[in-house]
Each structure stands twice: as C-alpha cells, then as structure tokens.
Amino acid sequence: MKNVLAIAWREIRTYFTSPLAYVVVGVFLVLSGYIFYASLVRFSNLCLQYGNNPYVFNQLNVNDMVVRPLFGSILVMFLLMLPVVTMRLLAEERRSGTAELLFTCPVTSAQVILGKYLGAAFLLVVMLGVTLSYPLLILTTSAKPDMGPTLVAYLGVLLFGLACLGVGLLVSAMTENQIVAAVGSFGALLMLWAITWIADSATMTVASLMNSATFGLWEKLHLGTGGPTLGDLLNKLSITEHFQDFRKGLLDTEHVIFYLSLIFFSLFMTQRVVESRKWRG
C-alpha cells in the first residue's frame, strides 16, 4: 500500500507540475461552467415566460432542465478529455526508460498500475469536485434542486470517468507513444459508446448466433435459440447506456457493477499487458 501511494503521489505531482492538469481541468471547468450557465439562463427565461401559467410552470423542473443536461455534457467531455489524462501514464515510462527503474524496484507491477490509476483518479475527483459548486449554487436560489438524484448522477459520472481512465491506462500500456495512446483510448471509448447504434437492427438472438457458430451443435444440445438478441447484448456493453439511469437519479446495482467490472477488467488486462511486455523484451 505504501508503494501504491508513493507512486500515486508522484503521479499527482507530475500532473500538477506540468501544464497538463491545469489545461485539462481549466478547459473542462470553462466548458461545463458555460453549459451550466446556458441551461440555467434558458430555465429562468422559461420560468418567467410561463410564470402565469400554473400548468406549464409546475412542469418546469430544475433537475430535469439544468442538472440533467449538465451531466450529459460532462459525459461527452470526459469521453474526449480523459484519454489525455491517461495517455502519459505507462507510455511515457517506457519511452523515457523510467520503467526500468520502477520494475527493478521491489514493487509489483500491480502496485505500479494501481498507483498510476489512483493518481489519474485523483485528477478526475478534483475536476468533478469543483463542479459540485454548480448545484450548490442553485441551492442558494429559490429553485431548490433535488439533491438526492443529483448526487446519484454524480456517482454515475464518477464511475463513468473511472471506467474511461481504466480503458485509457490499458491502451497506454500497449505503446511507447503518448499520441498513439491518446488516440487509441479515444477510439476505444467512442467504440464503447457507438456500439449500441446497431442494437436496434441486430435482432438475431445470441443463442442462434451460437448455434450457427457451432454448426448446429447448440440446437442438438437443446439449449434453445430464444432469449436475448445480439442487440440486447450490445446495449449491455455500452459505456454510455449504463449511465442513463444514474442521470435520471436512479441507483441500480446493475450499472454500478458494470462500471466496477469494466474498471477491474481494464486494470487486470493492463497488468497482463505489462507482464507480457517483459517477455517480449
């Protein structure tokens, strides 16, 4: 644990002694602040407009119209910006030769990876922590947002960000080039997002796919060809689809477990990649 924290702390120092952390956090805050402001202005205009129409006025909800769109935008920004946070982590160690220091010290590769991941996660928490001021800001006005769903959405966006960092770290382990790492994890994340786009037309069931893959053996074993379709499966794999319930303020363990297992899977794969690189020399 001491090693993990030392590596994480060194990583955090590097983030904040280079312009990277300031640029990423700065750009993120300017954009999210602007989007928050824009939707807040739109909301207050609508309130003024329908102030004397109690039916519409009661439909207006600060959670739905300000907080929820904000999280949608943060999601897209994470998708675009978090690869920049992770691209350096392992790629740069390899390129500059400091990997040789880390891996000849009495630390395990799991400790190195966990330390690096925690360092990046710290930056994510800082980014997200500052945006907590937005809903707190509305709390001081007459429009009281419901803090329960807001906090659930925060949990969702944090899990989403952590999953992005995991995928980014995995790609960073595969290359010595930071740009390649950034583009690779960017591509992987976009793919995990776009994977649902053919879900509607993928009506073939998973079981019948298995059947044709095993040349009918599946059917002979009476395993059935009904059940979920390929589209359902793709929907379950989508990194953004699992966020939708959080955004509505719904806390479902299915989604929490999806993100946690994605994080675990990518960290595990990162460890495998780092170990296998040794053997390839």
Added chain:
Amino acid sequence: MIEVSGVTKKYGERAAVDGIDFTVSRGEILGFLGPNGAGKTTTMRILTGYVPPTSGTARVAGFDVQQNPIEAKRRIGYLPEHPPLYTDMLVRPFLRFVATIRDVPRKEINTRVDRAIDRCGLTPVADRLIGHLSKGYQQRVGLAQAILHDPDVLILDEPMVGLDPAQIIDIRQLIKSFAGAHTVILSTHILAEVTMTCNRVLIINEGKIAADETLEQLAARGERTRRVTLRLARPGDGVEGPLRAIPGVLSVSRDDGQDGAFVVETEGSRDLSEQIAHAVVTHGWGLLEMRPITRSLEDIYIRITQRVDAA
C-alpha cells in the same frame, strides 16, 4: 552473492545471452567488458529482474530473481545504461520517491537521501529540476538513486558515460568505496576503467563468456612471450643471426615502419634485455633505443574477443 547459471536470453531466434555461468562473491568488484551488442546490458537486466531469462537461473543474495523477485530486488541497486530519471521532478523529491519504493524505512528516508546526495556530489543541484541538469549530474543522480538503500549488490551499466575526467575520478573513488561490504558489477567499454576499479574481469562476447579472470591472470596472458623493440644506428645485413644465437630468443624481425628498428621476441620466463644489449654493443651496431613491449589490456581484450569471433 550473485550466482548465474546457464542463463540464455533469446530475442526471436537471436540469442542475446547464450548459456552464461558465473558467480560473484561478496565484496568483489567485477568489471563486465565486451563490445557493443555483446549481451552486457541484457545480462544486467536479467540480474535485476527487469527481463526474464529464456532459460537458466540468476540468484542474488540467495534469492532467485524470477521466483522471489521482491526479496532479490530489495538487495539490488541498479543504474541502467540510460539513467532512469523523471525529468520533471526536483532531485531531492525524486530521491525521496525512490527511497520510498525501495523500502527504506520512513524515518530514515531523509538521512539516506542526504547521504546519497553528499556521496555523489549532488549538494549544489539538490533543489534543481532533473531535466535542467547536465548529463554528468544526471548520471550522478542515477547513481545516487542506486545507492540510496545501501544495497548488497550494486549493478552499474556504463556508469562513466558522459562524465568529465574529474567526475570520473570522483565516481571511481565512490565505486571503490563500496568494495568489501558490497558487491559491485559494472559494465564498461573503457578498458582502463577496469584496471582502475575492478579486481576481476568478465569479458563477454556474442552472448558468451570469453574470459573470467582476475586482473593479474589477465595481464599474465600477454606474457607467455616477451617482446623488445630495438633501434639501431648502423644495422648491418647480419643483425638477425647473432641475435637469434642468444639462448631464449625465439625470433627477430625487422620493423618495416622504421629504419633500423627490430622486434625481438623472447621466452616469457626470463628477461634477456641485458644479453641483447651486450650483443648489440659488441657488434658495434649503435644502440639508440631499447624498449620492452608490454601487451596492454586493449591487446588482450581485442585478441580474446576476436578469437571468439573466429571460432
């Protein structure tokens, strides 16, 4: 302290290290010599556990570096060929970080870091950014990083590269100060370095050990025969005959490069300089110069590495 047995490392079909065996006992300073691409760095990487061997085992302080990597690594200080430095850190925080992950007890970190800074002459740059330091200072930071935890075994891959002559003397002193209590392996191209710091030499060529000897043994290799150059003012046609007549002289040859210069090769067991001088004087050839040729370490090194090439 270090036992390497049957270690082979293959990259694809090519064997970078091919079945090498050696042991190093406590307190020895072993010089690792070899031409570029001979497998020096690969051997060091295997010893430090950075690269696993294809076959064979390496043990450091009794711990197999593959089976028990953490315990083995705890006892090793390693300076790779390119000093592994985080260029965006200051010297002192960097050393403190390395001390932490090298398992230096928390209470001792500050004193150990201060001592390493002092020993490697880093005091004037201790609070500067590593990326802004000269190559020589960066090399010293790399060395400081390797000695922080007072390791039993110190493995240095070309520690003298990029240092100026004054710094080389400092670092050489530093390495020598490790002799006795610590075991040091250092690789180098510079042969003089080996004579000055090491007490044993391992010459490696094309992944195989070409020689494993103490300095004395290595120097003696050159002395199976002795050679003397002569420069004479009035060499007649019959110089070779009378010289060859001296018992113990094996051959006499004219040195084509210089007028009146001869090379006399004699048995290594005795010094015949006096008899040769006497012969020259009695024949009145006019002795201008007489100089024994000592075979330098360079010659021995080249001979050993080329002999393996030929084989």
